[in-house]
Amino acid sequence: DVKVTQSSRYLVKRTGEKVFLECVQDMDHENMFWYRQDPGLGLRLIYFSYDVKMKEKGDIPEGYSVSREKKERFSLILESASTNQTSMYLCASRPTSGNTGELFFGEGSRLTVL
Amino acid sequence: DQQVKQNSPSLSVQEGRISILNCDYTNSMFDYFLWYKKYPAEGPTFLISISSIKDKNEDGRFTVFLNKSAKHLSLHIVPSQPGDSAVYFCAHHGQNFVFGPGTRLSVLP
Structure with a gap:
């Protein structure tokens, strides 16, 4: 089974703090994604990566950055957390080819910014 | 740009009856539509998909219907x-993934 692991299930941070959200997948997938989920808005894409060292902006990249130094790891960084970044963050991965394109998601990291 | 709409934020159904969840989209160019299911405090899990060349896909209790002329698909449970x-x-898979806002289904015993 594909396993996507997010390092922290729940975090509470203060405004202005730097926040790291880590994601690791164990299936050698090329593609990795960071989404945030908010009620009534569905899942919105923050950043994605097609390969090591590569990153692409999604629909809502402002206030976020990412790092992909190794194929299995994709990190989301909030340089200076703000209250409007309180959300559920979901990491996902998928291979480039071989299936219908389904994403495999981690369990999510619920971030609260005070 | 593709937009994916799920106009019903919630749905309640009696156990044993049929649940029908609806999804509308705007852009006719796509490869697949996928349905994901999400429990609280868990990540979404893939449920079923349908390609653009089909109008129906069935997997056990789950069936997805695609009406391309109406730009509409539905999930039947x-x-x-x-x-x-x-x-x-509901999620569109074209160049990238676009998700709808979700529908909360409650199945009452």
């Missing part, structure tokens, strides 16, 4: 079970 209570997301 028959019979509904209490364990089906979750948020269901």
Whole structure:
């Protein structure tokens, strides 16, 4: 089974703090994604990566950055957390080819910014 | 740009009856539509998909219907079970993934 692991299930941070959200997948997938989920808005894409060292902006990249130094790891960084970044963050991965394109998601990291 | 709409934020159904979740989209160019199911405090899990060349796909209790002329798809769950209570997301897979806002299904015992 594909396993996507997010390092922290729940975090509470203060405004202005730097926040790291880590994601690791164990299936050698090329593609990795960071989404945030908010009620009534569905899942919105923050950043994605097609390969090591590569990153692409999604629909809502402002206030976020990412790092992909190794194929299995994709990190989301909030340089200076703000209250409007309180959300559920979901990491996902998928291979480039071989299936219908389904994403495999981690369990999510619920971030609260005070 | 593709937009994916799920106009019903919530749906309640009696156990054993049919649940029908709806999804509308704007852009006719796509490869697949996928349905994901999400329980609270868990990540979404893939449920079923349909390619652009089909109008129906079935997997056990779950069937997805695609009406390309109406730009509409629906997920049917028959019979509904209490364990089906979750948020269901419709997602378009074209160049990238675009998710709808989700529908919360409650199956009442």
